[in-house]
Amino acid sequence: MRVAHDMGFQTGFLIMTTVEEVTGHATEGDGVRRRDFIFVATGAFGGVGAAAAAWTAIDQMNPSADVLALASIEVDLAPVAPGQAIKVNWRGKPVFVRNLVEKEIAAAKAVTLADLRDPQSLADRTKEGKENWLITLGVCTHLGCVPLGAAEGENRGDYGGYFCPCHGSHYDTAARIRKGPAPTNLEVPEYAFLSDTRVKIG
Amino acid sequence: MSFPWANQYKPQNPFMQWLDSRLPLPRLVYNSVGAGYPVPRNINYWWNFGALAGVALVVQIITGIVLAMHFGGNTLVAFDSVEHIMRDVNYGWLMRYAHANGASFFFIVVYIHIFRGLYYGSYKAPRELVWMLGVVILLLMMATGFMGYVLPWGQMSFWGATVITNLFSAIPLVGDSIVTLLLGGFAVDNATLNRFFSLHYLLPFVIAGVVILKIWSLHIPGSNNPTGIDVKGPADTLPFHPYFTAKDLFGLAIYLLIFCAFVFFLPNFLGHPDNYIPANPLSTPAHIVPEWYFWPFYAILRAFTVDFILPAKLWGVLAMFSSILLLFFLPWLDSSPVKSNRYRPLAKQFFWLLMVDLAILGWVGGLPAEEPYVRISQIASIYYFAHFLIILPIVSRIERPLPLPNSIAESVLGNDVNQAPAPAAQPAE
Numbered sequence: 001m002r003v004a005h006d007m008g009f010q011t012g013f014l015i016m017t018t019v020e021e022v023t024g025h026a027t028e029g030d031g032v033r034r035r036d037f038i039f040v041a042t043g044a045f046g047g048v049g050a051a052a053a054a055w056t057a058i059d060q061m062n063p064s065a066d067v068l069a070l071a072s073i074e075v076d077l078a079p080v081a082p083g084q085a086i087k088v089n090w091r092g093k094p095v096f097v098r099n100l101v102e103k104e105i106a107a108a109k110a111v112t113l114a115d116l117r118d119p120q121s122l123a124d125r126t127k128e129g130k131e132n133w134l135i136t137l138g139v140c141t142h143l144g145c146v147p148l149g150a151a152e153g154e155n156r157g158d159y160g161g162y163f164c165p166c167h168g169s170h171y172d173t174a175a176r177i178r179k180g181p182a183p184t185n186l187e188v189p190e191y192a193f194l195s196d197t198r199v200k201i202g
Numbered sequence: 203m204s205f206p207w208a209n210q211y212k213p214q215n216p217f218m219q220w221l222d223s224r225l226p227l228p229r230l231v232y233n234s235v236g237a238g239y240p241v242p243r244n245i246n247y248w249w250n251f252g253a254l255a256g257v258a259l260v261v262q263i264i265t266g267i268v269l270a271m272h273f274g275g276n277t278l279v280a281f282d283s284v285e286h287i288m289r290d291v292n293y294g295w296l297m298r299y300a301h302a303n304g305a306s307f308f309f310i311v312v313y314i315h316i317f318r319g320l321y322y323g324s325y326k327a328p329r330e331l332v333w334m335l336g337v338v339i340l341l342l343m344m345a346t347g348f349m350g351y352v353l354p355w356g357q358m359s360f361w362g363a364t365v366i367t368n369l370f371s372a373i374p375l376v377g378d379s380i381v382t383l384l385l386g387g388f389a390v391d392n393a394t395l396n397r398f399f400s401l402h403y404l405l406p407f408v409i410a411g412v413v414i415l416k417i418w419s420l421h422i423p424g425s426n427n428p429t430g431i432d433v434k435g436p437a438d439t440l441p442f443h444p445y446f447t448a449k450d451l452f453g454l455a456i457y458l459l460i461f462c463a464f465v466f467f468l469p470n471f472l473g474h475p476d477n478y479i480p481a482n483p484l485s486t487p488a489h490i491v492p493e494w495y496f497w498p499f500y501a502i503l504r505a506f507t508v509d510f511i512l513p514a515k516l517w518g519v520l521a522m523f524s525s526i527l528l529l530f531f532l533p534w535l536d537s538s539p540v541k542s543n544r545y546r547p548l549a550k551q552f553f554w555l556l557m558v559d560l561a562i563l564g565w566v567g568g569l570p571a572e573e574p575y576v577r578i579s580q581i582a583s584i585y586y587f588a589h590f591l592i593i594l595p596i597v598s599r600i601e602r603p604l605p606l607p608n609s610i611a612e613s614v615l616g617n618d619v620n621q622a623p624a625p626a627a628q629p630a631e
Contacts, residue, residue: 058383061383061384061386061397062382062383062386063382063386063387063388063393064386064393067386067387067388067391067393087484089483089484091388091389092387092388092389092391092483093388093389093483094483094484117509138484142368142515143364143365143366143368143369143371143515144364144365144367144368144371144389145361145364145365145486145490146484146485146486147486148486148488164486165486165488165489165490165570165571166361166365166486166489166490166571167504167571168504168507168570168571168572168576179507180507180571181504181506181507181514181515181518182515183372183509183513183514183515183516
């Protein structure tokens with residue numbers, strides 16, 4: 001400690017703390033030294049700073065502003081005949097727009113909700129009065145493949161809706177999961193009818 | 203570390219003496235992979251695969267650095283820049299085929315290296331950390347291999363990336379946010395490709411760092427050997443150089459012959475033709491498969507089709523990751539004091555059953571998710587976990603091992619060991 005005193009370049013602050021350490025003035029009361037407090041405070045301050053810096057390095061991986069800029073699209077339904085479906089690109093993902101036929105609507109309604117993995121009725125998944133228009137994301141809720149069944153002649157699975165070829169998920173005519181590993185029904189995006197033949201997605 | 207009878211580094215050249223007292227790098231090399239590292243004299247050709255894995259890593263790093271000079275990590279140019287490498291860049295085709303097949307060959311030698319460790323009990327005390335660092339390397343290799351496969355931006359690249367990143371969406375509550383964070387968007391896109399390129403360049407150097415830790419940890423007890431018994435004296439070992447450097451070089455020559463046969467004559471045999479179709483976010487290939495070296499794990503992922511408390515998807519993801527993380531606990535799951543399966547009649551049979559099981563898992567993992575393959579993958583997955591969690595712990599308790607030889611030297615030389623005194627076994631310097 002005497003060495004520290006002799007070193008002319010030591011700041012007064014450091015000399016003061018070393019004197020306290022030697023003389024024991026600061027250890028009165030609860031036994032916490034002034035230096036202990038400085039250690040913890042410095043460590044905590046540095047830790048918060050490091051965490052804040054680390055967050056910028058992690059958050060840069062999140063979607064950038066141009067990706068986030070919301071895009072909505074308008075789709076013309078006129079060319080979609082009953083029984084047909086089209087695929088449109090929305091925010092980099094496919095959306096299935098399907099014109100259900102009577103038989104498919106009846107099949108979707110005939111299911112007991114309690115038997116479903118993700119219980120939702122056809123009415124929950126379509127707009128009132130437009131229940132022939134089934135609009136869902138074409139993204140399997142298992143691991144994100146595009147299910148088959150939207151294009152002509154594709155495998156529609158055991159329940160006549162969509163079939164995901166990647167891991168064998170079967171969706172019914174309300175795009176509800178019926179068999180296979182997918183946990184939930186195909187997601188219904190936010191959309192609104194602008195007229196009888198135009199719909200705005202997003 | 204090492205054994206007391208290890209050769210000592212004694213530089214004769216004055217410059218080497220000068221260097222040794224200032225930066226003893228040649229001494230480190232001498233003691234690590236030179237004459238200063240005593241190796242059990244009885245190690246067989248299955249011990250070549252560690253060195254081969256090291257060579258495979260170096261080949262990947264060199265060819266990879268070259269490819270990065272010509273590749274563009276952007277969705278607009280990635281696919282075309284790979285074709286540019288194939289058609290326009292001098293020897294670009296060679297670099298790409300060597301890199302693509304080199305990844306497969308890296309996994310081949312690493313898998314054989316792991317199976318050798320399983321058979322001869324190399325994961326047991328005192329080499330638990332050597333084994334665990336190896337599992338870390340395997341995980342890093344898988345991440346690197348997966349991200350590398352995305353870079354050419356073909357259909358399998360895109361949909362493989364979609365499926366694998368969506369695995370994380372199975373995590374409750376925060377899953378979707380994590381997927382968005384990993385992708386840098388709501389679907390696999392330019393941000394994803396760009397960051398995968400960055401990380402694919404980084405991870406091989408991380409692997410190289412872990413390899414150094416692994417060799418360091420290995421050289422404390424020294425290498426295991428086919429008898430699994432410990433080194434007891436100088437008669438049991440030979441210096442790494444020249445004996446095993448020569449043996450490794452011979453094995454390397456054979457390895458390179460087979461590697462070159464693939465690079466030059468079957469360059470696309472291990473790849474998937476769909477990856478020569480540019481990525482299309484609106485159309486999933488009829489049958490998505492990862493690279494062959496992921497098939498056993500992919501089969502485990504797809505084996506879960508029924509919800510049971512947790513969703514089937516989460517079970518599949520947990521099982522797939524557990525199938526590898528399980529290996530971290532292997533040194534404690536197998537409590538038999540005998541290391542080598544050569545002296546474990548029961549464990550040896552189950553080892554081969556596990557090999558058959560892994561072959562079945564690999565086979566169904568590359569097939570469509572249809573019956574009967576789903577059922578087969580379920581049975582094979584159950585057996586995989588049963589092997590490590592039930593069979594091995596029980597076998598290691600009830601098994602009656604065969605008598606062990608008294609020493610490595612005796613197992614090699616029989617009773618002649620007494621006529622071949624230790625010093626004679628050491629080479630002249």
